[in-house]
Amino acid sequence: MEEGKNMSFLQHLEELRWRLVKSSIAIVVCAGVLFYYQEWIMDNIFLKMLDADFISFRLLCDLLGICTEPAAVEMQSMNVSGQFSYALWTSILGGLVCASPFIFYQLWLFIKPALKENERNSMGGLVFYVSILFLLGILFGYFVVTPMTIQFFGNYRISTQIQNIFTIDSYMSMILSTVFYTGLFFLLPIGSYLLAKLGIITAEFLRKYRKHAIVGVLILAAVITPPDLISQIIVAIPIALLYEIGIITARRVEKKREKNELNQ
Numbered sequence: 420m421e422e423g424k425n426m427s428f429l430q431h432l433e434e435l436r437w438r439l440v441k442s443s444i445a446i447v448v449c450a451g452v453l454f455y456y457q458e459w460i461m462d463n464i465f466l467k468m469l470d471a472d473f474i475s476f477r478l479l480c481d482l483l484g485i486c487t488e489p490a491a492v493e494m495q496s497m498n499v500s501g502q503f504s505y506a507l508w509t510s511i512l513g514g515l516v517c518a519s520p521f522i523f524y525q526l527w528l529f530i531k532p533a534l535k536e537n538e539r540n541s542m543g544g545l546v547f548y549v550s551i552l553f554l555l556g557i558l559f560g561y562f563v564v565t566p567m568t569i570q571f572f573g574n575y576r577i578s579t580q581i582q583n584i585f586t587i588d589s590y591m592s593m594i595l596s597t598v599f600y601t602g603l604f605f606l607l608p609i610g611s612y613l614l615a616k617l618g619i620i621t622a623e624f625l626r627k628y629r630k631h632a633i634v635g636v637l638i639l640a641a642v643i644t645p646p647d648l649i650s651q652i653i654v655a656i657p658i659a660l661l662y663e664i665g666i667i668t669a670r671r672v673e674k675k676r677e678k679n680e681l682n683q
Contacts, residue, residue, distance in 0.1 A: 422575075432543075434529060435529055438525040438526070438528065438529045439525075441521075441525055442518065442521065442522045442525050444594070445514075445518035445521045445522065446511070446514040446518045446522075447514065448514070448518075449513065449514035449515075449517040449518045450510040450513065450514030450515075451510075452509045452514075453510040453513045453514060453517075454506065454507065454510040454605075457506045457509070457510065460509070460513075461506075461509075465509075465590075465591065465594060466494070468565065468569045468570075468594075469490045469491075469492055469569065469573060471486075471487055471488060473566055475562045475566045475567075476566065476570070477571070480566050485662075486632040487522060487570050488574060490569060490570050490573025490574055492583045492584070492585050493583070493584045493585070494584075494585055494586075494587060494590065495584060495585075495587070496568045496586065496587045496588075497586050497588070498588070501586070501587050501588060502587060505587055505588070505591045506593055508591070508595070509591065509595065512599065514596055514643065516554075516557055516602070518524070518601075519550060520546070520550040520554075521553070523546045523549050523550050523553075524546050527545065527546045528577060529669070533558070545609070548608075548609065548666075549606065549609055550606065551603060552605045552606055552609060553602045553603070553606060554602070555605055556601045556602035556603065556605025556606070557598055557601065557602040559601055559605065559657060560597055560598035560600070560601030560602060563597050563653060563654060564597055564601055564654060565593075565594050565597045565598055566610060567653075567654075568593065568597065569590075569594070573585075579598055586664045604658070604661075605661060607661045607662065607664075607665055608661060608664040608665045608668050610665070611625070611664075611665030611666070611668050611669050612665075612668045612669070612672060614669075615668065615669035615673065616672055621669060621670040621673060622666050622667075622670035622673060625662070625665060625666045625669055626666060629666075632659075632662050633659060633662075636655050636658045636659050636662070637651070637655055639654075639658065674675075
């Protein structure tokens with residue numbers, strides 16, 4: 420590939436188009452595999468959260484003594500195409516997650532020629548860290564945040580005369596959105612790194628508003644988890660750690676910038 424400065428606007432568009440085409444092919448291939456195994460995935464990955472023997476609940480029961488009852492929920496599809504639509508949507512979103520490292524790599528190959536050599540060196544390994552953090556966020560959302568939410572709402576009763584009958588639409592929407600957005604939230608340190616590189620934020624700024632961030636984290640944990648202290652702490656600790664990692668990352672960027680300025 421030519422250096423970004425030697426490429427015309429149309430050449431940049433053509434390069435971006437091919438990066439998007441390759442990424443789309445990767446998503447479609449992964450989605451096709453997931454769609455083929457849709458029944459197993461639905462039974463063992465999504466509906467399994469309703470069982471008390473789900474791995475997250477077993478660990479909580481064995482390690483912390485917090486045992487849960489199976490969610491007394493019946494599932495139904497209210498629309499003619501409901502089951503097919505969510506099988507397709509789940510496959511596409513799952514394909515996006517599975518292909519995410521390749522997609523991040525294609526994005527890096529597109530922007531890399533526009534960077535100076537020292538910028539390329541300083542951002543080496545960025546694709547690896549973005550992929551790892553995003554996938555860790557997906558796993559955290561799936562094994563921690565979503566099961567607690569499902570169990571809480573599945574077992575919550577205003578009255579014993581009211582049955583919980585979830586539609587596949589609301590059930591899958593809650594799972595997919597929670598898991599995916601948790602994955603994006605885990606990219607906070609990467610966002611801190613890029614904003615620090617651009618000089619928009621500093622480590623001092625993040626430290627100044629640490630208390631505000633902690634309050635925000637606690638509120639967020641209270642919103643997305645059942646109303647018990649242990650669950651909120653389990654969710655709040657990783658989020659708070661991500662904020663602290665963002666501070667450390669921003670400080671490292673500043674130190675490197677100061678060192679370069681002294682050497683000039």
